[in-house]
Amino acid sequence: MPNASARPKHSRRTRRRRREDPARNELVSSSLESAQQCLFNQDYGTAFVHYLLVLNLAPVFKDFARESFRFTLFKWAEELDSVGRIQDLFSCYEQALELFPADEVILNSMGEHLFRMGFRDEAAGHFHKALKLRPDYPEARENFYRVANWLVERWHFLMLNDRGRNQKYQQAIQKAVQSGCNTVLDIGTGTGILGMCAKKAGAAEVYACELSKTMYELACEVVTANGMEGSIKILHMKSLEMEVPKDIPHRVSLVVTETVDAGLFGEGIIESLVHAWHHLLLPPQRGENEFSEQSATGRVIPAGxxxxxxxxxxxxxxxxxxxxxxxxxxxxxxxxxxxxxxxxxxxxxxxxxxxxxxxxxxxxxxxxxxxxxxxxxxNIDFNNxxxxxxxxxxxxxxxxxxxxxxxxxxxxxxxxxxxxxxxxxxxxxxxxxxxxxxxxxxxxxxxxxxxxxxxxxxxxxxxxxxxxxxxxxxxxxxxxxxxxxxxxxxxxxxGNASKNPNPEAELCNALACLQTGQNQTKDFCMLECSEMALLNNLDYHQSFCSALGKLVSRLKVKCQKQEQRPDLTDPASSTNCTDPLYVLDVSEGFSLLSLIAASQGNVKAYSSVEKDKQQEVLKRIARSNNISEQHLEFWLNHMEDEQGMLKRPSQEKLWSAIILDCVETCGLIRQKLMEKASLARCLLEEGGHIFPERIVVHGMLVESDILLLESAVQGQEPTLGFNIAPFINQFTVPVHVFLDFSTLECRHLSEPVELFVLDLMDANTNYTNREVKVQATSAGRITAVPFWYHIYLDQEISVSTLSQNSHWKQAAAVLQQPLEVRVGDWVHLAVRLHKSTISISAHVDSSPVQMMQ
CATH class of the missing domain: 2.70.160.11 (Hnrnp arginine n-methyltransferase1)
Structure with missing residues (x-):
């Protein structure tokens, strides 16, 4: 019998308690008190340093101090951002995420900073992590959807849904591999599909590279899910940076790529192939034609x-x-x-x-x-x-x-x-x-x-x-x-005068038609395409001109009446009608609205146009239309604070009108619109007006296969036998932007219906949820709800984003699963507004389907 008193070799010993360190505890206590005091004094930078010390020395305080720490971080980050200390800003976020790596609020906030600074790839990663931690987090979801439109463009889904295209690429790769090209490099791999085709065709070695971090991580997931993790080496880098043997052990015999844009060369395919031929590909077979099938040679798909x-x-x-x-x-x-x-x-x-x-x-x-x-x-030969x-x-x-x-x-x-x-x-x-x-x-x-x-x-x-x-x-x-x-x-x-001293009248007229302009230098003013389209929209500007004219006339009449009959008990009520009315245009980009306001007479207009050349254009237009320079002012060049846009023009005077830019060109409501409207209402004089005063969202039930194909990989069958859909469909965005509803391939299943109303002048009339009943006028599958806006400048004057001359596009909420309807069926739409995001759920009887803007 074993000796019962013998100690087992692997017995668990009692853990010794950590000794209390009085000096450490005192430091933590004093630093926590200092952090709170600095926070009270709005000294956010010092408060942040104290919180870092406390939470690193005493992690037990994390739950207690989390909310205060977040607040301090965000306020300090705003200050750093305003003075351009971008490196310090991100350093603070990195330190915060070391303490709270699974904090979805901090991840989302860092993503917002990254996105604003143009780092869309990195921003998407932070939004995605935040959503994985908390799928119902609306701010992260809205941010992720916006950035996903940039990173995983809709053509990715169309491409994967294009069976004919996929099969042709697969057949070409299979033929090349079977002819002896058994070492393959996939440049710009995307989802990894072409590299997997090469491996499936029998290639001994397959390498792939992808510059986008988002697509690189996606390709790694796809390759692993298809059992090829050890068979395909994916590199997160440009092919131009790849070297032999540092990144791949030797030259390959086949390069496959689809790094072509609409203009063929815009994604740098020429530069990448020249580099590949010099450094990564086996040399071509001398004396063979461009489609040589000799195994000892290098070749490219596509061939030209x-x-x-x-x-x-x-x-x-x-x-x-x-x-x-x-x-x-x-x-x-x-x-x-x-x-x-x-x-x-x-x-x-x-x-x-x-x-x-x-x-x-x-x-x-x-x-x-x-x-x-x-x-x-x-003609271009990629193998030459x-x-x-x-x-x-x-x-x-x-x-x-x-x-x-x-x-x-x-x-x-x-x-x-x-x-x-x-x-x-x-x-x-x-x-x-x-x-x-x-x-x-x-x-x-x-x-x-x-x-x-x-x-x-x-x-x-x-x-x-x-x-x-x-x-x-x-x-x-x-x-x-x-x-x-x-x-x-x-x-x-x-130059032509001596050759054709007496040209025909038709030629003279043609020459006279050509653009002249007073300034024949290379000096010009650049406008974005949407700004140019807006400038060409006569109905839009005439509507604003009429609405502004009505407001100015009404305020002048009111002023004259008050001047004639002042309230003698209140000296402050006396008015001077020679004082100008103040109008603020907070439109994004180039806008003529401030100039249109200034042309109404006795109006001082403030423009948010910031670019010097665009300001010069407005000044030239003002001079040529006899508008005094004193009536137009550009005042945002030195504004560091976004909220500063809505400050008063002076201590004594409030705004007579504030023009807000409410809808993005892509077809979405502008972010933080309702917050800006709330602030604007506080800065209006009595009788003043916000333009527009109200936005009505309209929509329609449609059946559109193209919207489904552009939103997600469709069907249950794997793409070319590969499991790709679950991974790329993570980036499905349930709203399509930059949509031309007039040319969308679709069947209308209902009449247009009012979905939602945003009142910018009266916050008390707004709501966050609305039930809308829509009757189907045709039988079919509801796949989407395209929506657009009627923008009411006042009670009578409105402009529509669905207008043929509009610079705005439309958007569409896409159903995850089509909803079958018959003629006469009532479809129930539950519409909800969260900040600037409108979400919609739809059902017929008891079949709910989710959509979202």
């Missing part, structure tokens, strides 16, 4: 591309890139000078301008008119290093295109055919059902009214001087005369 283009007339493109009106809100626009959008189709590289923007031509409101046949602009390296130094190519129908030249539209190998290709053409949009090269130097006619020939220049594809319309040939479009008329008319 062909770029196509055509000239188009399109009013929607025009109004976003050119000033199309001569008068706005009663103001002459003759003195604006040269206004440009940030997109300039020019053969000369310009760091301040983008060479192209993107649009889906098939969805543009009002459509487009082809002015030329489609032409071939460029010499051709890739020589792309930027290619001579400028000039082609001459016959005009096929009459119209104004607004842009060149560009698309391409991507050759995966010798058998398979993908097209991004305007008639194709594809996840790509088309590249748009808008043209702004041709004046309005200059019409191209059949018989004319358009001269186009094509270049790739900085590895961007650049197309530019430089001239029109008409009856033997050349009308230059790439230079100012003064220069060209002097």
């Amino acid at each position: 591309a062909t770029v196509f283009g055509m000239a188009v007339e399109c009013v929607e493109i025009r109004r976003h890139h050119r000033l199309c009106v001569s008068e706005v809100g009663g103001l002459s626009m003759a003195a604006t000078g040269e206004l440009r959008s940030p997109v300039s189709c020019s053969s000369e590289p310009d760091d301040s301008m983008e060479p192209y923007t993107t649009e889906r031509l098939s969805r543009l409101p009002g459509g487009y008119k082809p002015l030329t046949e489609a032409f071939k602009a460029l 290093l010499q051709e890739l390296e020589g792309l930027s130094s290619r001579e400028v190519q000039q082609i001459c295109l016959p005009i096929i129908q009459e119209g104004e030249l607004d842009a060149l539209a560009v698309w391409f055919q991507l050759h995966l190998d010798e058998e398979s290709s993908l097209s991004t053409g305007p008639q194709e059902d594809t996840c790509w949009e088309q590249a748009i090269y808008p043209f702004s130097l041709v004046a309005l009214g200059f019409v191209l006619q059949p018989g004319d020939k358009l001269i186009i220049e094509i270049s790739c001087r900085d590895a961007y594809l650049r197309l530019c319309s430089v001239a029109v040939l008409r009856e033997g005369h050349e009308i230059r479009l790439d230079r100012h008329p003064d220069a060209q008319s002097s």
Whole structure:
């Protein structure tokens, strides 16, 4: 029998109690008291240091001090932000998260700072962590949805839902691997799908790289879930930074990539492939053709591309890139000078301008008119290093295109055919059902009214001087005369005078139509595309002009009555009607509303326009419209505090009107709108007004498959046999923004209905929840509720974000699961407002479905 008295070898010993340290306890106690005193004195920086000391020395106080610590952190961070101490700000947050790594409020707040400073990738990570810790945290959810729209763009879902595209890529990769390319690098892996295709096809080694931290982490999750964690090495870095053998052990025989944008080269595919051929890929087989299947060679999928283009007339493109009106809100626009959008189709590289923007031509409101046949602009072979390296130094190519129908030249539209190998290709053409949009090269130097006619020939220049594809319309040939479009008329008319001393009247008229402007230098003012579209919106500005005029007239009449009959018992009630009315415009970006207010007479208007060149434009317009400089003031240049926008103009005077910017261009209510409205109401004089006074949200039940395809990976079947949907669908955003409802592919299942009302003038009439009943007028599946706004400036005057000329887009709340309805069914919508976020749940009888804005 064993010796019962013997001590077991692994017996648990009694843990000794930690000795109390009186000096430590005294330090903790005094520091905690100091922290609270500093907090009371609003000395947030010192309070933060004391709290750090206390919580590091005595973690037992974490629960007790959490709320005070958070408050101190946020206040101190605001101070650091206001003085530009960004590194210190993030250092404080890092120290806070060391103490409270699972605090969703601190994570969300740090994410907000990151997002404001442009670090969207990092911000998304913090919002995502906050939501995992607390799924019902509305602030983190709203922030995550906003940033997810930037990080995981809707084309990711369209691409994964595009079976034809996926199968073509899979077949090309399988064919290459089976022909001997058994070491593979996937550049810009995204979800990891192309790398997994290579591994499934039998590749011995697969590597992948991804620059986006969000997509890198997503790819790692996807690869692990598909049992390939040890088979595919994913690197969080640019391919340009990769080296052999530091990052991968040796050169690979196949590079697969889809780092192409609508303009083909915009994501840097040329630079990455040149680097890959020099440092990461086996050399190509000499003497073989571009699609060589020799196992000892390196090759690229896609193998190459062909770029196509055509000239188009399109009013929607025009109004976003050119000033199309001569008068706005009663103001002459003759003195604006040269206004440009940030997109300039020019053969000369310009760091301040983008060479192209993107649009889906098939969805543009009002459509487009082809002015030329489609032409071939460029061929590129991705398996030819010499051709890739020589792309930027290619001579400028000039082609001459016959005009096929009459119209104004607004842009060149560009698309391409991507050759995966010798058998398979993908097209991004305007008639194709594809996840790509088309590249748009808008043209702004041709004046309005200059019409191209059949018989004319358009001269186009094509270049790739900085590895961007650049197309530019430089001239029109008409009856033997050349009308230059790439230079100012003064220069060209002097040059042409000797050649054509007596040009035909038609040519003279064409030249006269071209943009002149008093200043022929390169000095110009840049407006965002949405700002240009707003400037071209006559109805919007006329509505404001009318509403402001009514308010000014009413206040002047009121002032005159008070001046005639002052309250003798109250000397302060006497008024002086010679004093100006004060109007504040807090619109985002470039706005004419302050100038329209100043034009009403005896009004001093304050503009929130901050950019120097934009202020100069407003001053020029003011002078040309006989508005005194004393009636217009720019006062936000030196404001450090966002709330400072709504401070009084003086101690004695309150605002007669405050103009708030309520709706973002993308179609969402602006964040913190109701808080700003609450503050604005306190700063109005008696009888003063907030513009707009009320916003009514309207919506409609629709069935739209395209919204489903753009919102999440659909169906139960794995994508090419891989389990991807659960991971990418974490980034599903239940609201689609920048939507053109007029061209959305959908079936209307109801009439429009009022969903919600926001009253900016009377807080007592607002609510946070509303039940709305909508009757189905057609049978089908409700997949979404598109919504838009009627913005009431006063009781009678309103503007709609659904207007054809609106600079606003619409948005749509998308159902996670479609809801079947029959004609006559009543659909119950429960609408709830939390800050600026509207959430909607829908049900027919007892079938609830969740949606959210």
